[in-house]
Amino acid sequence: MPAPDPHVEADPEFVYVIYIAASQQKVWDALTDGETVRRWWADTQHDSTFKVGDPIIYRRNGKVDVRGEILDRNEPHSLTYTFHVEGPGPQHDEGPTLVTYELQQSGANTMLKVTHTNFKAGSRVRIGISSGWPAILSSLKSVLEGAPAPYHPDWERKS
Amino acid sequence: MTPEDALPERPDYVAVTYISASVERVWRAFTDPADQATYFGGKTEIGETGEPWIRHATDKWPAITGVVLAKQPPNRLLITWGFNDNPPPDRVEFLIEAASNGTTRVTIREYHGRKWPQDITDSAVQGWAALLAGLKTLVETGKPLPSPF
Numbered sequence: 229m230p231a232p233d234p235h236v237e238a239d240p241e242f243v244y245v246i247y248i249a250a251s252q253q254k255v256w257d258a259l260t261d262g263e264t265v266r267r268w269w270a271d272t273q274h275d276s277t278f279k280v281g282d283p284i285i286y287r288r289n290g291k292v293d294v295r296g297e298i299l300d301r302n303e304p305h306s307l308t309y310t311f312h313v314e315g316p317g318p319q320h321d322e323g324p325t326l327v328t329y330e331l332q333q334s335g336a337n338t339m340l341k342v343t344h345t346n347f348k349a350g351s352r353v354r355i356g357i358s359s360g361w362p363a364i365l366s367s368l369k370s371v372l373e374g375a376p377a378p379y380h381p382d383w384e385r386k387s
Numbered sequence: 388m389t390p391e392d393a394l395p396e397r398p399d400y401v402a403v404t405y406i407s408a409s410v411e412r413v414w415r416a417f418t419d420p421a422d423q424a425t426y427f428g429g430k431t432e433i434g435e436t437g438e439p440w441i442r443h444a445t446d447k448w449p450a451i452t453g454v455v456l457a458k459q460p461p462n463r464l465l466i467t468w469g470f471n472d473n474p475p476p477d478r479v480e481f482l483i484e485a486a487s488n489g490t491t492r493v494t495i496r497e498y499h500g501r502k503w504p505q506d507i508t509d510s511a512v513q514g515w516a517a518l519l520a521g522l523k524t525l526v527e528t529g530k531p532l533p534s535p536f
Binding site: 243245334336339359367374 | 404405406407512516517519520523524527528532534535536
């Protein structure tokens with residue numbers, strides 16, 4: 229699957245930056261270990277080898293939330309994958325979006341920047357991920373710094 | 388200065404983090420000068436509503452100063468934010484609110500009402516991220532986050 233075509237009428241990209249007191253490799257390992265990711269990703273595991281061309285599937289309580297494909301990988305600096313909300317539903321109909329992790333040494337910390345792009349105008353996916361990323365990445369930071377994770381914060385689906 | 392009730396509907400920038408601690412604990416770290424010094428880049432003094440606030444200059448950073456427009460412990464602080472009076476000071480709102488499972492959500496909303504060059508935007512994004520990361524690490528682990536800059 230190539231990168232999705234850009235929308236003609238698009239909502240702006242979403243960018244989130246967080247500083248974590250851990251090495252770049254540790255942050256990379258946490259992001260690309262699909263099983264232990266569940267500890268801080270609100271019970272979601274990622275089925276993926278995280279190799280270019282392979283699928284990535286977000287699975288929660290056995291249910292698929294998101295499907296995508298790893299498009300680019302440069303360990304331990306960056307990872308890009310498509311992010312397509314599982315259907316059926318209006319979020320699925322918006323088509324695939326694009327997620328990029330960038331990791332950079334910043335003093336004794338790692339700066340993790342998540343850029344989520346390719347939202348159509350009036351995107352509902354963008355509203356969801358705008359509250360999701362801060363909660364998930366806050367939880368990642370807590371776990372890597374040995375603090376209790378703020379587990380299942382507000383973004384959890386009220387289903 | 389524009390009155391508080393004239394805050395634009397949409398902030399120019401929003402930054403959010405979640406912290407495993409009570410609202411009161413986060414507010415204390417947010418307003419205690421000793422705690423603040425570890426993540427705010429310098430010694431900070433915040434007055435009551437209508438009074439000034441200042442983050443004093445260090446050998447690394449210039450002073451930042453402004454006026455406290457609203458202070459509602461333990462949930463909200465609205466301040467003007469500037470390095471001097473020209474250009475007019477920006478406004479920054481800090482919200483500290485209870486989220487689910489005993490966690491606290493901290494939101495920073497920035498209102499500057501003008502287009503910024505990309506390099507200023509990038510440094511603002513990193514600056515707010517560093518402030519939130521430092522506050523979170525201090526409250527959750529009891530240790531300051533090493534300076535990212």
